[in-house]
Amino acid sequence: DTGVSQDPRHKITKRGQNVTFRCDPISEHNRLYWYRQTLGQGPEFLTYFQNEAQLEKSRLLSDRFSAERPKGSFSTLEIQRTEQGDSAMYLCASSQRGVGTEAFFGQGTRLTVV
Amino acid sequence: QKEVEQDPGPLSVPEGAIVSLNCTYSNSAFQYFMWYRQYSRKGPELLMYTYSSGNKEDGRFTAQVDKSSKYISLFIRDSQPSDSATYLCAMSPMDSNYQLIWGAGTKLIIKP
Numbered sequence: 001d002t003g004v005s006q007d008p009r010h011k012i013t014k015r016g017q018n019v020t021f022r023c024d025p026i027s028e029h030n031r032l033y034w035y036r037q038t039l040g041q042g043p044e045f046l047t048y049f050q051n052e053a054q055l056e057k058s059r060l061l062s063d064r065f066s067a068e069r070p071k072g073s074f075s076t077l078e079i080q081r082t083e084q085g086d087s088a089m090y091l092c093a094s095s096q097r098g099v100g101t102e103a104f105f106g107q108g109t110r111l112t113v114v
Numbered sequence: 115q116k117e118v119e120q121d122p123g124p125l126s127v128p129e130g131a132i133v134s135l136n137c138t139y140s141n142s143a144f145q146y147f148m149w150y151r152q153y154s155r156k157g158p159e160l161l162m163y164t165y166s167s168g169n170k171e172d173g174r175f176t177a178q179v180d181k182s183s184k185y186i187s188l189f190i191r192d193s194q195p196s197d198s199a200t201y202l203c204a205m206s207p208m209d210s211n212y213q214l215i216w217g218a219g220t221k222l223i224i225k226p
Binding site: 004031033040041042043044045048056091093095102103104105106107108110 | 118122155156157158159160163202204211212213214216217218219
């Protein structure tokens with residue numbers, strides 16, 4: 001399968017713990033995006049990479065969130081000191097550079113903070 | 115008031131019906147308009163992509179953009195039970211995925 005892959009699919013953690021999610025984009029895609037989606041809402045942009053450079057970061061993203069994309073391949077999203085409000089689906093998407101490009105989404109990581 | 119408004123539904127129609135899904139928006143700077151389909155526990159999948167005003171057709175799907183009314187629509191002809199999903203509109207002032215503003219999605223149910 002050559003789609004966007006996310007791991008894990010589900011994560012249950014206790015409040016205050018740190019969690020890390022991984023995203024493997026489509027191999028020839030140089031753009032990678034992280035979104036967060038809560039029930040009954042559309043995705044909310046978190047951050048964007050072009051190759052290994054993090055070019056955009058939502059002002060809604062607190063300091064507890066950090067993302068990396070070493071070597072411009074896979075990406076990780078870490079949430080430190082999780083809070084119940086962090087419970088959501090975390091979506092990763094990738095796209096090629098250019099006009100009118102389509103972003104392909106992974107199946108998401110569902111985080112539940114208890 | 116949200117920048118993009120979308121009726122959450124659910125919208126339930128019989129198989130074979132024509133479905134009309136809509137979004138309204140307030141920002142006149144939006145130029146790029148998209149419709150995504152999202153099945154339960156899956157990521158969104160791009161269905162239609164339109165620049166500026168006009169219509170675009172792809173198989174059973176037609177997207178319409180009316181910038182004067184700040185209103186976009188997605189029509190599904192000959193609806194099938196497999197079309198049952200949540201449909202999200204998204205729009206942006208520029209051709210950039212990170213600037214997309216999303217609607218909350220409309221849940222569509224096609225009854226066999």
